[in-house]
Amino acid sequence: MGVLNRIALAYFFAGLLFCLFKPRALMGICAGLLVGYWALMSFVPIRAVQLTKDSLATLAEARGDEKSAALLREPGNPSSAKNGAAWNAAVQVYEGTTHRVTGKFDRGYNLCDHIDFRFLPGRKYDQFFDPEGFLSTIPAIATCLLGIFAGLLLKNQTVPDQRKVLCLIAAGACALATGWLWHLQFPVVKKIWTSSFVLVAGGYSVLLLAAFYQIVDVWQVRAWCQPFVWMGMNSITVYLAKNIIGGFDKPASRIAGGDVRHFLDTHVATGFGSMGVALISLLLSFWFVHFLYKRKVFLRL
Numbered sequence: 001m002g003v004l005n006r007i008a009l010a011y012f013f014a015g016l017l018f019c020l021f022k023p024r025a026l027m028g029i030c031a032g033l034l035v036g037y038w039a040l041m042s043f044v045p046i047r048a049v050q051l052t053k054d055s056l057a058t059l060a061e062a063r064g065d066e067k068s069a070a071l072l073r074e075p076g077n078p079s080s081a082k083n084g085a086a087w088n089a090a091v092q093v094y095e096g097t098t099h100r101v102t103g104k105f106d107r108g109y110n111l112c113d114h115i116d117f118r119f120l121p122g123r124k125y126d127q128f129f130d131p132e133g134f135l136s137t138i139p140a141i142a143t144c145l146l147g148i149f150a151g152l153l154l155k156n157q158t159v160p161d162q163r164k165v166l167c168l169i170a171a172g173a174c175a176l177a178t179g180w181l182w183h184l185q186f187p188v189v190k191k192i193w194t195s196s197f198v199l200v201a202g203g204y205s206v207l208l209l210a211a212f213y214q215i216v217d218v219w220q221v222r223a224w225c226q227p228f229v230w231m232g233m234n235s236i237t238v239y240l241a242k243n244i245i246g247g248f249d250k251p252a253s254r255i256a257g258g259d260v261r262h263f264l265d266t267h268v269a270t271g272f273g274s275m276g277v278a279l280i281s282l283l284l285s286f287w288f289v290h291f292l293y294k295r296k297v298f299l300r301l
Contacts (some may be wrong), residue, residue, distance in 0.1 A: 001120065006132040014144035016278075022120035023152055026145055034195035037201040038186050040135070041194070043102035044111050051117050051128040053078070056093045068092060077216075079124040088116075090128060096238070098297055105194070106186050112136050114194040126191075128186075136193035146175075146202040150209060161218045168210035175203030185260070230289040237292065237299040238285050252281035 017029060049059065053072050060069040068089035072078070078086035104110050111127035124130045149171075153164055179188065179199030188197045197286065215221050231238065241247055253261075261273030290299070 001122075001130045001133040003132060006137065009137050010140040010144040013141045014148060017141075017145065023149070024146065030142045030145040032151075033138055033145075033200060037139045037142075038182075038195045041105065041111050041192075042103050042186065043251055045102050045131070045287075046104065046109075046111050046114045047094060047097045048099040048101045049097045049109070049114075050106065051090070051094070053127065055108070055228055056090050058094050059097070060089065061094065065089075065093070075119060077123065077127050102226070105189060105192065110192055110258070113296075131191040138234060139193045139195055139198050142195075143198050143202060146206070150206060150233055154213070161213075165210050165214045168206050168213065172203045172205075172207035174188070174211060175199045175206065177203075179203055227290070228288050230293040231286065234289045234292050238289055238298070241288065242286075247282040248275070248284040250276045252284060256280045 017026060021029065037155050049056070055067040057072040060066075060072060071086045071089040072093075074086060076086070078084060078090055082088070107113070108128060112125075112133060112135040115135050116124060116133035117131035120130060120133050125132075138291075150168065153167055155160065156164075159167070176199070179196045179202075182196035183197065186196045188194060190197055190201075210218050212225075216225060256273070256276045256279075258263075261277060264273040264276050265271065
C-alpha cells in the first residue's frame with residue numbers, strides 16, 4: 001500500500017459512486033461512510049495489544065517468553081521478511097492475548113491497525129500496520145467525495161461566483177466545527193484517517209479553496225500564481241522525483257548545509273539552518289517543474 005494506491009482506490013470508488021448516484025444521495029453516502037467508520041473504530045472489540053515492538057516485547061517478557069522478547073527488540077522492520085522470526089514472535093504474542101477492548105485510537109492500538117496486522121500482506125510502512133491500509137480507505141473515499149461536492153458547486157453556472165465563495169466558506173466553517181467537536185471523542189489522527197480528520201482537513205482545504213477562488217477567479221489576480229501552475233502540471237513528476245531519486249534535499253544540503261547551516265543555527269536561531277535547507281529544496285523543486293513546463297514535458301499516470 002502507499003499514497004498513490006490510496007489515491008487510486010479513493011478516486012475509483014468515489015468516481016463510481018458519482019456515476020451511480022445523484023448529489024443528494026452522495027451526501028448521505030458520505031455521511032454514512034464517516035459515521036460507519038466511527039462506529040467500527042469505536043465499538044468493534046480488538047485484542048488488548050499495542051502493536052509496537054516495545055509493547056509486544058514487554059508482553060512477551062511478562063509471559064516469560066524471553067526469546068520472543070529478544071527477537072522483537074532487534075532492529076529492523078519485522079514485516080520485511082515473510083514469516084520472519086520477529087514477525088512470528090509478534091503474531092504469537094498477539095494471538096496469546098485474549099482480553100478485548102473497544103474505543104481505542106492510539107498508535108498500533110486500534111481496529112484499523114489491527115486489521116492491517118492480521119490481513120494486509122507484504123511489508124508494512126509502520127512495521128506492523130500501514131498508514132494507507134485497508135479499513136482507513138473507507139473515510140478516504142469520503143474525503144474524495146468532499147472534493148466532488150466542491151467541484152459540483154464550482155461548475156454550477158446558475159450560482160454567482162461570489163455566492164460560491166460564501167458557500168465554500170460556510171461549508172468549511174461547518175466542517176471544522178463538526179470535526180473539532182467530534183475530536184473530543186474520535187481524535188483527529190491522519191494515520192488512521194479518522195472521521196474527525198476528514199472533516200477538519202476538508203474544512204481547512206475548502207477555506208483555502210474559497211480564498212484562491214476569490215482571488216483567482218472572482219478578482220482575476222493571477223500573475224502571482226504561475227509557479228503553482230508549473231507545480232500542478234507536474235505534481236506526480238515531482239512526487240516521483242522525491243521517492244525515486246530522493247528529491248532535492250541532497251543538492252539543497254550541498255548549497256546550504258554544512259558550515260552554512262551551522263552559521264545560521266549559531267548566529268540566527270536554532271533550527272534556522274534546517275529551515276534554510278528546506279527552503280532551498282523547495283526552490284529547486286519549483287525550478288525543476290518550471291524547466292519541464294517550459295519544454296512542455298508533462299508526466300501523466
